[in-house]
Amino acid sequence: MSKVVVTGLGLVTGLGHTTPTWQGLLRGQVSSGGVADLPKDHRSPALAAKAAQLALVDSGLNLPQPELGIVFGTSRGQLGDLERYRQTGLPSWLDAQASGGALAVAQALGSGNLYGVPALACSSGAWAVGWGLRLIQWGYCGRVLCGASDAPRTPLGEVGFRQMGLQATTPYLQPFNALATGLVLGEGAAALVLERADWARARGARVYGAVTGFGHTNDAWHPCTPDPAGTQALRAVGLCLEEMGIAQTAVDYLNTHGTGTRLNDAGEYRLIQRAYGPGVWVGATKGATGHCLGATGAMEAAFCLLALYHQYLPASPGLGTGYDLNFVRSSQLQPLTYAVSHSFGFGGQNVVLGFQRDDN
Numbered sequence: 001m002s003k004v005v006v007t008g009l010g011l012v013t014g015l016g017h018t019t020p021t022w023q024g025l026l027r028g029q030v031s032s033g034g035v036a037d038l039p040k041d042h043r044s045p046a047l048a049a050k051a052a053q054l055a056l057v058d059s060g061l062n063l064p065q066p067e068l069g070i071v072f073g074t075s076r077g078q079l080g081d082l083e084r085y086r087q088t089g090l091p092s093w094l095d096a097q098a099s100g101g102a103l104a105v106a107q108a109l110g111s112g113n114l115y116g117v118p119a120l121a122c123s124s125g126a127w128a129v130g131w132g133l134r135l136i137q138w139g140y141c142g143r144v145l146c147g148a149s150d151a152p153r154t155p156l157g158e159v160g161f162r163q164m165g166l167q168a169t170t171p172y173l174q175p176f177n178a179l180a181t182g183l184v185l186g187e188g189a190a191a192l193v194l195e196r197a198d199w200a201r202a203r204g205a206r207v208y209g210a211v212t213g214f215g216h217t218n219d220a221w222h223p224c225t226p227d228p229a230g231t232q233a234l235r236a237v238g239l240c241l242e243e244m245g246i247a248q249t250a251v252d253y254l255n256t257h258g259t260g261t262r263l264n265d266a267g268e269y270r271l272i273q274r275a276y277g278p279g280v281w282v283g284a285t286k287g288a289t290g291h292c293l294g295a296t297g298a299m300e301a302a303f304c305l306l307a308l309y310h311q312y313l314p315a316s317p318g319l320g321t322g323y324d325l326n327f328v329r330s331s332q333l334q335p336l337t338y339a340v341s342h343s344f345g346f347g348g349q350n351v352v353l354g355f356q357r358d359d360n
Contacts, residue, residue, distance in 0.1 A: 186290020
């Protein structure tokens, strides 16, 4: 199977677009969760199209890209549009389908190739990256634009998590903090250009790193509560590390799901103790971006790749005490070869992605 590398990244977050997001992470900044400069109508597709355009420019590829595969997911789809249409009756609900983000990406990039819209709750963006990896490995595409967008900061989006008792009473998300009261919603999008390594080398593209592992399982346990035994989450890590071809002690950096909810953080803490060596650096970047639902899996994949490329660990704002892990509390230079990202979603979705520093 072809080796798969990442040649383009596009980030749209409350910290800024791509480079400002990364610089904000390194400075330990915390965003308000919202993106300031995009329209309210069709917001999730607008976020998706912006991230995709940024990623394509970053990759050095030109428009149009008719052979580019598209795998672009979402958790909530066009929730704000559906709320407005319910109140006004106009326009048609067809204008607010969950596939709107992927369609906006395909239109913006001029792609008529394979097209997928994963909707696996908060793991949607991570699964999109994993499926892009498979499409290239299996020979269906030479290049794939992967990612996700979500704009859940709407009345219905907020009240749903509040009714479940999962929304924080503090303005910022606090991962792995014994005093944390829940998650804080953010919005945004992330897009990654995945490419056959030989194609990237042939055109002299900059390479952020390689995507080398994808583990995906399901708890088959509960609609919104993770299985306390963590059996399938542990299996997803094992599948990813097996594909990467490395031992659990070889992972240098782990970007956690880290939502600031007690069940998730406690379960992920137990998982990390079982699945990795004691020296792994542990990051939790939702403290900076907020929880952007399906988009965060793709965002955090990008953060892993940027960490490998720059050999720099980003800070994890909001961390507290009570969890004995090797946390990245402040940004620091660090030699890194392997990084892993966790994404878990309602319905028991467990997605684990593995990345390796580019070795030419």
